[in-house]
Amino acid sequence: MGTREVPGRQTVRPRAGPMLQDSGVPHADDDAAARTSRRTTASSTATPARTATTLDPAAMRAHYRAEGLSEQDLEPGPFAQFSLWFAQAEASGLHEPNAMIVSTADERGRPSSRTVLLKRYDEQGFVFFTNYGSRKGRELEANPYVSLLFPWHGIARQVIISGTAERTGRDETAAYFRTRxxxxxxxxxxxxxxxxxxxxxxxxxxxxxxxxxxxxxxxxxAPAQWGGYRVRPESVEFWQGRENRLHDRLRFTRTEDDGWEVERLCP
Structure with a gap:
């Protein structure tokens, strides 16, 4: 798939109210009968505290909206686009929109994931704090490649960041630690x-x-074994849920001259 330079800046105004929401989570036609078909409850003879429920994940459906994300809608760089979507996620009422899934891998390529909180971001990267002796800390020391995922399901959006992590300076760590x-x-x-x-x-x-x-x-x-990591992105993907699973996926990729190119990915 070809690439193209990011077009000139075009302001994207936040959409008010329901326009931000994934109109199908849950969808209006997900009625009681459909919900009943997705689960089987235990016999009525079971004690109330021990009632078993079996859910069928294959039967769970979310109907996404028609409105999507076009190249012309994008801000001129990934940090400006993230800032826009981050503000809209917060305004929509999502719980902890700064929660992100951090995925790392050890020296043998075995992955692990966990949720942490984004604490700052700028043109240099995305920062979180942790114990350096934790599993993610040990893995990042052996293998600095990392993936961040912001799962904003309530507004049918995701942001996926791939890059490398390095420790922040102790002054930056100490300054943040004092705010905790x-x-x-x-x-x-x-x-x-x-x-x-x-x-x-x-x-x-x-x-x-x-x-x-x-x-x-x-x-x-601040403990000596505790501090920050800054993830310098090599790519930032903006995912917008669309009808019929034909989602919009626009990815910024860093170029050799430290600029950015945009490419559209198949859903």
Whole structure:
């Protein structure tokens, strides 16, 4: 498929109210009979607390909207386009629109995924914070290639970012750490993320010891093993759900001169 340069900037005005929503999640014709066909409940003789429900994922259907995303609608670069969609996701009422799935792989190519929160972004990349000793931290040290996915299902949109991750500077980490709630600061010390712990009680005990050492209002230093990663994107895809599964997928790809090209992908 051919590529083309991004056209001149064209302002995309946020669409108000229902225009943002995926009109088929759930769809109006997903009536009670259809819902009943997707599940089988346990016998009425089962105790209420133990009632089993079996769902058929193949029977679940969402009907997407007719309106989509064209090349002419795009902002002139991936960061401007992300900023627009991010603002619209927040305005739509989605819970934690900054939640993203981070996928990494170890030195043998075995993948793992988890949800983290985006904490900042700019022309340099997308930043999140974690324990460097966690599984994702260890994998990023061995293999810096990473994928980020923003699953904005409520508005039938996704953003998929592929690139490489590198640690942020300690000054940037410390500045962000100071903005965290006191309890979250203590939690970063109490949890050796991804390592085994004997029990929940043991984790709570470690937290209580830290709370006694650093009471509310006292400065908590950023742990040495905790900090940020900045993902420098090589490609950023904007996915808009469309009718009949013919979704719009427009992908920005970084060029050798550090510019961007846009290509349309088949759904």
């Amino acid at each position: 709630p006191h309890g979250s600061q203590l939690g970063a010390w109490a949890s050796e993320q991804s390592s085994r712990v004997a029990s929940r009680e043991e984790l709570d005990r470690m937290y209580a010891q830290l709370a006694a050492r650093y009471p509310e209002g006292e400065d908590v230093p």
